[in-house]
């Protein structure tokens with residue numbers, strides 16, 4: 571594909587076989603057994619979603635009395651690329667050795683980081699991926715960095731306890747993982763930590779980071795965090811962000 575400069579008002583449309591053909595692929599499950607009638611029900615659903623040129627490409631039994639479908643169709647919808655604005659975490663990314671040397675030199679000590687999955691949430695794998703030596707997808711976790719004194723407190727850590735530990739250990743950064751989002755529990759729970767740190771009068775001195783599969787930067791900032799990281803985050807992104815944020819607080823980086 572060739573480079574393309576977007577002009578105001580121009581629409582971005584799905585690319586199937588040809589540019590702007592509007593072809594999308596949709597997958598879903600219907601609570602009926604597979605049959606020709608089920609296939610037609612899937613096609614009808616796609617049409618009611620506003621698609622035309624509907625084609626049921628795949629139909630497969632998902633469990634007893636459930637069927638999984640993959641449907642192709644064409645949409646007339648498009649979005650104005652120029653008008654889409656999303657706040658993004660600003661990270662000046664440095665390599666592992668470079669970041670360690672830079673942080674130790676500029677901060678003059680190890681940066682204290684606490685990580686936890688909070689409230690009733692028991693999903694520890696995400697925070698482990700960011701914090702533990704092993705890291706994620708070949709990217710070492712924060713415990714591996716010489717510039718961090720990183721402690722992973724694990725899952726189901728109460729906000730009150732986490733805030734107290736942040737004060738006791740003089741944490742520079744607190745990392746919070748929220749995976750379960752049912753009935754918006756993650757919102758209240760994540761917000762509670764901010765309130766607790768404010769109550770203790772330490773919020774401004776701590777870099778507060780939220781992460782999880784349903785988290786994005788905008789949401790995290792709305793809740794009062796400094797940054798939010800979503801699915802497939804790499805520990806090195808978080809490491810660079812923390813160092814930058816701590817140095818900004820020290821007035822050393824912009």
Ligand code: B12
Pocket residue numbers: 690691692693694695696697699700706745746747748749750751752779780781782783784799800801802803804808
């Ligand atoms: C493993 C698992 C469990 C295990 C957890 C074991 C453990 N020790 O962690 C067990 C079996 C205990 C479990 C229980 C439950 N689970 Co569960 N679980 C999963 C599963 C299969 C995988 C999650 C996982 O480990 N992902 C791998 C990690 C690496 O990915 P990640 O968390 O997204 O982390 C990355 C990023 O998000 C980010 N990140 C995450 N945290 C942080 C933090 C910071 C600071 C930063 C910077 C980045 C960051 O970086 C990571 C690396 O890139 C998911 C489904 C799925 N396939 O995702 C369901 C899922 C998360 N579970 C779900 C549910 C509903 C539950 C239960 C409520 C089920 C029940 N009814 O009992 C319970 C809740 C228990 C509780 N109190 O929390 C739902 C959540 C739905 C929702 N929208 O809320 C999911 C999505 C399954 C589903 N489709 O329904 N679960």
